[in-house]
Amino acid sequence: MNKFMTTFNLTFFSKIKAKSFIFTTLIIIAGMFIAFNLDKIINLFNSDDEALMLEVDAEESFLTVFEPTLASFDDTIEIVDSDGSATLEIVSTEPLQAEIRMDEEISDTREQNIQLALNETNRAYVLQTLNLSEAEISQMYEEVPVDFLVASEEGSGGFEAADADETxxxxxxxxxxxxxxxxxxxxxxxxxxxxxxxxxxxxxxxxxxxxxxxxxxxxxxxxxxxxxxxxxxxxxxxxxxxxxxxxxxxxxxxxxxxxxxxxxxxxxxxxxxxxxxxxxxxxxxxxxxxxxxxxxxxxxxxxxxxxxxxxxxxxxxxxxxxxxxxxxxxxxxxxxxxxxxxxxxxxxxxxxxxxxxxxxxxxxxxxxxxxxxxxxxxxxxxxxxxxxxxxxxxxxxxxx
Known part of the structure; x- marks a missing residue:
């Protein structure tokens, strides 16, 4: 047993003292510290933290729909009356067409959020032209209820609700x-x-x-x-x-x-x-x-x-x-x-x-x-x- 432990100790301590063991362990642990603080690291390099002053050149009826819609997608974009760092001009409303002039480039995320807000506003404009009631508009956005059923294990010919195996x-x-x-x-x-x-x-x-x-x-x-x-x-x-x-x-x-x-x-x-x-x-x-x-x-x-x-x-x-x-x-x-x-x-x-x-x-x-x-x-x-x-x-x- 003493000879076994001698060989065991010699191999064990030589391996844990090796630089590869120490560096690999430290690198993986450091990677986990980075992973658990990933959101903070992203925020350090995220220029979206600074509010974007967006001036909108459009009719009041457009602003009434567009402003709350944009806020739901991106709350760091603030709509101002003048002296904005970017200007959104509505060139046409039928169909909706827009142009944005910027003092400097904005992030892709903000561009996508503005695009999504414009798409949603355009959808609202189209629905208004169809003269649909609020109930009809709500019905269009409702999710279709679907019941997924599987054959009963009892062999009775009936069906029962399937288990949801969402990962x-x-x-x-x-x-x-x-x-x-x-x-x-x-x-x-x-x-x-x-x-x-x-x-x-x-x-x-x-x-x-x-x-x-x-x-x-x-x-x-x-x-x-x-x-x-x-x-x-x-x-x-x-x-x-x-x-x-x-x-x-x-x-x-x-x-x-x-x-x-x-x-x-x-x-x-x-x-x-x-x-x-x-x-x-x-x-x-x-x-x-x-x-x-x-x-x-x-x-x-x-x-x-x-x-x-x-x-x-x-x-x-x-x-x-x-x-x-x-x-x-x-x-x-x-x-x-x-x-x-x-x-x-x-x-x-x-x-x-x-x-x-x-x-x-x-x-x-x-x-x-x-x-x-x-x-x-x-x-x-x-x-x-x-x-x-x-x-x-x-x-x-x-x-x-």
Whole structure:
């Protein structure tokens, strides 16, 4: 046990002291501070904060409709009688045609808001020419009521209201962040652990190492050290995110982007953390196993191709399946252990997904991780002193 801890501590502390670990962690935390204060940063560079004095050259009847309409689209534009920095001239009312003269250019947002207000005013003018009553005008703008019904599960031939599965934006953001974070850390540490193991074998340092510690014990110490480093980085990023959230006034940001929690939010946070950790453990174990086949650094990238391909497929399924989270293809792939950490949390975006699929996915991953670790130890013990130059030759040697 002492030899295991010696190898574990050596690998663990060398990794957390590395500049790549420190810089990556700080950059991600800094990114979260920026994200939580995005509205304030936008306001710093937003010239729309300063009111625009708009002089309108039009009849009083036009102003009566246009002024409140414009205020509903943009309250930073103030209509004045004279000395405005921009002048809106109504060239014609049938059809409505306008021209704006400015002392200096205004933002695209303000241009769009003025355009929208003019469109709405023009619509009101057209409705007036049709001599419609207020009731008829209101009826034109009313939303058509539609009842969406599905066949009753009881088989009675009746229909019942369909469940509304509107995707929550905040839950989607949490899911995206967890998947992207896992993919970045996974690719980084998978390469690191495979490189360390392959480098020891190619430099023949392993001959001295195995003379004082059992090969399987040495491998497991390295795997668990890398797992601990990756989990520590996730914990630090999570703590940094919570600090950024606590010290940032996110109320306006949440309102601006429509981010509201629902009854699935806490569940998706917990399961995303669990699947990110399990995903890292699984892929790091596989990377260590693949690194055991490699005796030359030139074969490293070829040896890691399965990890790269599997993680990329899972990553793209997760990102591409966001619009059909309840599809049968998503359900099936969520139970394939190498795709489970990417795809299973995606199913939580559907409101009727319960705990049972998540627990099944966790059990499948734990079983796969145990099998992978046992297989990695077996392969490493049989190939640790191998001098074969090719991966396929090493595989054939292990099978003997």
């Amino acid at each position: 929550n934006i905040l839950n989607m953001v949490i899911f995206y962040f967890s998947v992207i974070l896992m993919f970045i850390i996974l690719i980084s540490y998978a390469s690191q652990i495979a490189t360390e193991i392959a480098n020891e074998k190619s430099s023949r340092v392993i001959e001295m190492i195995v003379s004082s510690i059992r090969p399987t014990q040495h491998l497991m110490a390295k795997i668990f050290a890398m797992i601990a480093v990756s989990v520590l980085q996730i914990v630090l990023i999570t703590i940094g995110g919570l600090i950024a959230f606590y010290f940032s006034d996110t109320t306006e940001l949440l309102d601006q982007f429509g981010l509201e929690a629902n009854d699935q939010t806490l569940k998706i946070i917990i399961y995303c953390i669990i699947f990110v950790i399990l995903g890292l453990i699984l892929y790091l174990s596989v990377s260590a196993m693949l690194g055991s086949f490699i005796n030359r650094m030139e074969d490293l990238q070829q040896g890691l191709m399965p990890v790269t391909f599997l993680s990329m497929i899972g990553y793209f399924i997760a990102l591409g399946g966001i619009s059909f989270a309840d599809n049968i293809a998503v359900t099936i792939t969520s139970y394939f252990p190498f795709f489970t950490p990417f795809v299973m949390p995606l199913r939580l975006l559907v409101n009727d997904t319960g705990h049972a699929p998540m627990i099944i996915g966790i059990v499948i991953m734990i079983i796969t991780i145990i099998i992978t670790l046992l297989l990695a130890g077996y392969i490493y013990k049989r190939s640790v002193l191998s001098t074969e130059s090719g991966i396929m030759k090493n595989i054939k040697r292990i099978r003997k």
